[in-house]
Every structure is written in C-alpha cells, then in structure tokens.
Amino acid sequence: MARDSLFKNRLRNIILMISSQLLLTLFVGYWLVSQFDGEKDKLRKDIRDAYYAANYDMMDIKIYECIVLPIIQNPDSIHPETICFENIELEDAHKKMVVNDILEFLKTNEEIPTKLQNHYSSEYPRENKEENFQLALNTLRSIVHRRGLTGYYHYPAIQVQKYHLPYNKAYFKELYQKRLDKKGIKVTSVWFDAKNEIEPDPETIYVDRYNYNTKDHELALLVEDFIWYLLKVILPQIIFAFVLLSLTAFALIFTYRGYLKQMRLNILRSDFINNITHELKIPVATAKVALEALRSFGLKADAQTTEEYLEMVSKEMNRLDSLTTRVLEHAKMEKQPQNTNMDMLDLNLFAKDMARSMNLINQSHGIQVKLVLSKDPLLAKIDKVYVEGVIKNLMDNSIKYGGDNVSIQLELWQENGRACIAVSDNGPGIPKEYLNKVFDKFFRVPKGDQHNVKGYGLGLSFAHLVMQQHNGSIKAENLKGGGCKFTLRFPV
Template sequence: MNKLFFRLLVLLMSLSLIGIILVQVYWFNTSFKNNDEQFKFHVKQVIGNVANNLQKQEEYNFYDKINHYKDSTGKVPKKDDILEFYYVQKNPRTNETIIYSNSIISENYNISPTFFDKKFDSEKFKNFSSKRVTEVYNNNSIDKLGGNQSLIPDIRIEKEGNLDILDNALFKISAKDVLSAMPLEERVSSSVLQKLIKKELEEHGIETKFEFGIYSNNLATKIKSSEFKYDKDATYSIPVFIDNEGSSKYDLLVTFPLKKKFLLSELVSITVLSIVFTLIILIAYSSALNQLIRQRQISEIKNDFINNMTHEFKTPIATINLALDAIRNPKIIDDKEKVLRYLQMIKDENKRMHAQVENVLRISKLEKKELDIIKETLNVHDIINDAIEHVNLILEDREGTIRSHFGALRTTVLLNDVHFTNVIVNILENAIKYSPNVPEIDIFTENVKDMVIIKVKDNGLGMSKIAQKRIFEKFYREHTGDIHNVKGHGLGLAYVKRIVDDHNGQVYVESEKGKGSTFIIKLPLIN
C-alpha cells in the first residue's frame, strides 16, 4: 500500500508540474498572438494615417500652388450665374409674404499649360459664391401692386459668401486628375515618407526598426528605404494616391524586420517572472521528490542496518549464553582447561560486541564533529604495514595473501596515526570480507605531482555502477543475495570517507561486477 501511495503521489505531482508548464506555454503563446493582433491593428492605423496624410499634403500643395497662381495673375475672373433659386411663402392668416432667392455665381480662372509643365492643355478652375436675399411683405402689398410700380419690402435681408463645399469638391476632383498623371518621384520623396511613417509609429508606441517601399502594380518603385525586403509575415500594405474612381495603382508597403523581437520584448518581463517561478516550482518539486526517494532509501537502509545489527548481536549473545551454561555444568566446572577456553570465548564475543558499538559511536561523533583528530608527520608506508598486521589473523584464517608494491619515493604525510590506520584496516577487511574465494590483495603506492596515491586492489565480488556512487554513504550496503551473508552495517566506508576528507584527501573506487575492486586514496605530501 505504501509503495502504491508513493507512486500515486509522484504521479500526481508530476502531472501537476507538467500541467503548470503547459499552462505557462499556452499563456505565452496566447499573449504573443494577442500582441501580434494588437501590433497589426496599430500598424494598419499607422499606414492608414500615412496614406491620408500623403493625400492631404499633396492636395494642399496643389491648392496652394493654384491659389498662388491666381493671386499672381491679377486678372478679374469671368462671372457666370449658373443657378437661381426662388422660394415664395404666403400666410393667409397674417397676410405676410416671404420671398427667398439664392443665386450661385461661378468665377472662372484659366490656367496656362506652362503651370503644368506642358503636360496638359489649358485648364479652368472655378470658385463658387452665393448671394442669398430674404424679403418680407405685409398687408397684401403684393396683391395691390399694379403696372410698373416697384415694391419695397418691409424687411430685406441680404447675405453673400463663398461656397467652400463646391470649391473643395471641384478642387479635389481636378487635383486627383492632374496629380494622377504625374510621375511618382514628383509626388513624394523617400525622406518625406520615412518621416511621416516614423512620426505615426512613435505616436502609436511602436518603437522598432521599419523599412518601407511603394509598389506600382506589384512592381517596386524607386521610392523605398535602402534595406527594404518583402516579408510575408512582417509586411503590411495599403493603397495610396487614390484617384477619382476610387482605385490606385500604388501601394505603400511597410515591413518590420525585428517584429518578433519587438513582440517578445513586450512579454520579456512577465515571461522572465513566469520562468523564474516555474523553475522555483521545478526545483521545489525535484527537491521534494528527491527527499521522498531518499527517505524511502534511508528507511530501507536503516531497516537493513537494524536487521544486520540484531543478527550480529544475537550470535555473540547466544555464544556467551552457551559458554555460561557450559561453565555451570558440574562436569565442566572442574575442568580448568575447558573453563578457561569458555571464558576466553566469552571475552572474545564481548570484545566483538564492544567493537561494533564503538564503530557506531565513532560515526556518531564524526557527524557531531566531536572526534578529535590530531595530526603529525608520519610515513604512509609505516601506516600501511601497521594496518596489514591488524588484519593478518583474519587473512590467515581465510588463507589469503597481501602483496605490497611500494613505488612512492616521497611518503611523508600529515596524518592521525590511529584513525588513518583504521581507514586502511577497514578497506582491507572489506577486501577480505567480500572475496568469495581465497583473498588476494595488492597494495600499491606512487607519487603523482605533490600527492601520494594508495591503491588497494582485491579479487572480490566487485560492485555495480550504482553501488560505486553510493558506497561511501552511511548505512549503505550492496546486497549480495542473503542480507546477512556478509557481516557489517555499512558504516566502515562512511568512516573512511570522513577521515580521508579531514586529511584533505580524496577516496574513490574503481570496480567491475565479478572482477574485484580497487580503492584509491590520494593524500597531499608535506613539502
């Protein structure tokens, strides 16, 4: 059930994390598309305004030129009445008559062909004005009037003024006809067009590089920026210089080479925050998952440790109990030789249990940094020889051999005699313990730069790649079938690692399953 719950928890956490990442990706894509649509909308406004401004500016220049010409000729224009409008209204109750008249007068100006650089014949441009009169007659004065008598209105209101609407309409029609026949280079320049586009872009908050060009019937013209290149995804177009029929042979194209970069820059701050928070969640998730897995491993390792410790204590305790029962036996208590043998057995088993307890306490003190390590100048070869003496009895019991190959010429190192001897002893005991056949151990020393290298090679079981990474962890032991078939608690190599680290050295292992292991210790020399 615990394993199922653990797997379900990991699955749910993983799905949640993946969901958060997918939501972030979806949000980013959606925001990018929204920004792209907003960009497109603003650019359409910009080029629409530019097209309108181009048309207005061109028409204004044309009007201004016409007006200057009219003012400079000094000719009196010819006037024609082109429309007269009358309106009469009589109120029978009050006998009041209202007569309204409106006369539209045109002023004709003849423009010589030289004004148009001889591209056109003589053109006529007109100004329109109106004269509006309102007359009011009371008391049937109109009915009483007879013969050639003139009638004077009781009220007369007279107004005159220009008809700007007609003027503008005529000017626009004429201007479009005249200007449409002119070459594009005379109607607009690249510099003017660039300023217009730049101004509009700045007003709409679009601060990115742009290029532009005007095309005529899908062919490029000379009016363009130096680096203009058509890009389907980043180019926007609009007709310019529309004629009186509502069509145009020119299109203004504006492209943005850094469009994607500009759109991303608007999202960069919120995107960075999103990535940071996602990374925090990812790190927290990884850490939590790692802690969960590690807690499971520690739980399994501790159970393994307790089982091994129990097993190892049960054997000496059982041996001591049997020895005590034997001593109490009346047949044996009088046999001095047997009593002494059983007492020695009790002493050895007690010593063995004491050693196991000391090993656990030693690691505990190392973790609490309560273990005093006083170092002195020593010869590495002497320490190795002392360690070999400590394991000689165990080695003889297994009929094994240790061969020394001392190749190091410089061997003076700052060491703690007791602890570093224990380091070598632990490695040698492991080499003997994990050798299923007769143990054959080789110890090598050599100098590499300012280091002395110690290698302990055995012909034991070897270990997997996973075990090589974790072999120096506290309580870790690689299983070799039966959990109790090799004595130990997984504390010896953790102790080795800690002592070597305290001597500013390094320890690691090279091994292959079924081909033995080589433990390598590197220590700094005293110059």
C-alpha cells in the same frame, strides 16, 4: 512495496511537472500571439493613418503652392486672370472667386500668412497643433473645394479629370514614407495602380480606395514584410518569455533532481534501517539467549559453561558498542571537523604493521595481504588511528564482498607530490553506475533486503570525511582484470 510506492510517486510528480511546464508554455505562447496581434492591429492603423495623412498633406501643400503662396506674395497687385493655377482647367470666373475668397480670408486673419510660410518651410512631417491654424487649413481647403477644385490624391482613377489639383505620385509616396520613418516603421509598401482586381488576404496589411469609375473599392497599397518587423517589435517580449520558460524549466529540473536525490536517500534510509536492524537483532538475540540460559540453568551449570556464556554476552555487547560508536563518530565528524593527532610517519613501516596485523587476524581464513612498498622513504603527516581504521575497513570490505579465494594487495608509492596508498582486490568489483556513490552516507550497492553481508553504509562515507580532514582524497575504480581498487592520496 516501498520501492513500488516511490516509483508511483516519482511518476506522478514527473507528470505534474511536465503538465505545469506545458501549461505555462501554452499560456506564454498565447500571450506572445496576443502581443503579435495587438502590434499588427496597431501597425495596420499606423499604415492607414500615414496613407490618408499623406493624402491630406499633399492636398494642402498643393493648395498652398499653387494658389495661396502667389496670393500672399502679391496681395495687392494679383489678378485672377494672370494667377498661375499650374494648368488647372478652371473657368476664369471660378478662378476669380477662389482668389477673392482667399484674399478676404487672409485679410481677416493677418497672422495666418506668416504661420503658413513658417509651417511649409519646416521639415516634413510637420506638426502644428494650434487650433486656429488647423481651422485655417480647413477653411482654405473648403474654399478650394467649394469653387470646384478637388485634391484627393489616393484616387488615381480621377487624377486626370478637370479641376483636379496637380498630382505627383512620387511626391505622395515620399510624404507617406516620411511619416512611417518618423514612427520608426521599417516595412516595404507595394503600390497598385487604378482598376486593379487584386483581392488582398484579410490577414495581410493593406489600404484600399474607392474607384469612381468602377464604383467599387480596390487595393491601393500592400505591406509585404510586416511579419519580420512585428517580430522585432515584440522581441523584448519574446526574450522575456524565453527567459521565463528557461527559468521555470531550470527550476523544475532542479526540483526534480532534488526529488530524485531525496528519493534515493529514502531508499538508502530504508536499506540502512533494514540492515542496521538486522545487525542489532543478532547481538541482542545472542545476548538474550545467553542471559536466559544463565538465569534458568546457572545454578546447575559449571564454572566453565558460565564463563562461556558471559564471554558470549561480552562479545555481543562489544559488537553493539562498536556499532553505536561508529554511527555516533560518523555523525560527529560530519557535523563538525574533529581535532586530529597528526604525526609524521613513515608510511612504509605503517603499512607493514597493518599488513602483519590483518594477516594474523585472517590467518584462519587463508587470506594473506600482499604488500608492495614504495622504493623510496614515504613520509606523511597523518592521524594514525583514523587512517588505520580507514585502511582496515577497506580490507574488511574486500574480504566481505570479494567472495571465495579473495586476494588483497596493499600498495604504496609517491605521485605528483602526493603519498598514495591503494587497497585492491580480485573480487567482483563495483557496478560502474555506483562508483561515485559508494562514499555517500548510508549507501550500499542495492541488493534488496538481503543481509548475507553485514554492514550499514557508513565505512566509506567515514573514510571520505577522514581524507577531507587530511586535505587528501579517496577514489574508487574497477580493475580491468576484475576487482576494485581504492586509492588514498595524502600531501607529502
């Protein structure tokens, strides 16, 4: 039931994490699309502004070059009949009126000629935000228009009409491009001649014009590669969105891994509680039965029976003491490194003593420890009590989990400046997915709530802590022919 509940919680948390990441991704996607659309609208406006601004600029330039400049250069000797209007078909009377109107305006605004010359000699696009100067340009434009001249260059349908100021299509495109360059807009513009019947896609960026011949609007200019340009413009937002989604995804993965770790710890804790409860119940129950027997039948029992009961109680109490001591020692060492009594020992002699001791203990079970010593003397500085406890615990594990006819081998050798001690057996081994987890606190290879093998998942964890204090290492691996091998490495 507990495992089913944990699985359901895990599934629910996974769904919540994925849903939150999807919602964030959708929001970021919507935000990027909004940024793209906003920049697209801005680009559309900039293109139209550059197009129409180039039109007015060219008209003002032609008014200045064709009419105003000759008048400024010869204000006293100019004659309307001789002024060069660059092949503009305009009646002499109208020419005279244009010249007279401009002369009169320039005489009443003495600073304008100098400002005009400075303005048109500067680099294009020119910016002059003086109100009086802008007013002067508008006045000159209105004088020319009032006398019958026109200069709307984005209407090529009427560019060959009479009274039209000179039109230079290449120059008009140059002015338009310079305005885009000043704003850093790098796009390709495709131009269309008059009387075209092309219908632009509303999603594209284009400029239309009014055709006086057809009395309808038509395509004048179309921007081709605006998508790549816009993607470059919003590249910082794209990078920000990518970093944001990456960080949140990393945070979710990190959180999920932490959750899985916590869930595994909960399962291990549950198994540990089940196992240690079982371990505690047996000696408590045995001691309780013995004490009850002594209390109920002690007066009638003989001395030998009483001694047996007391020996039973003592044995179970020692077992309880061993259990609690093991848990407390593990917690103490895990919290703070303990002072170890390091002595320089000959590991060959050390191993012989352990093998002899284990063989005597397990003689009744028919279990013998095979000893393979190092050919050369093997000296290392170790805490004899702790290391002996680690090696004996490994042998006990081989006996517990090795099954019938278990064979244990204790082997010593030197490798890469390290003294190596290995405990191996011919048992079933450890499932591959648990090889790196057997040294975790409270971990036992999952077997449900079965307690056919006693233990509480602290022995190998304690061994790992001991080897850390010796600046050594412990490693578990499965053998090809069956069984597993634990190797301890110490600095020589």
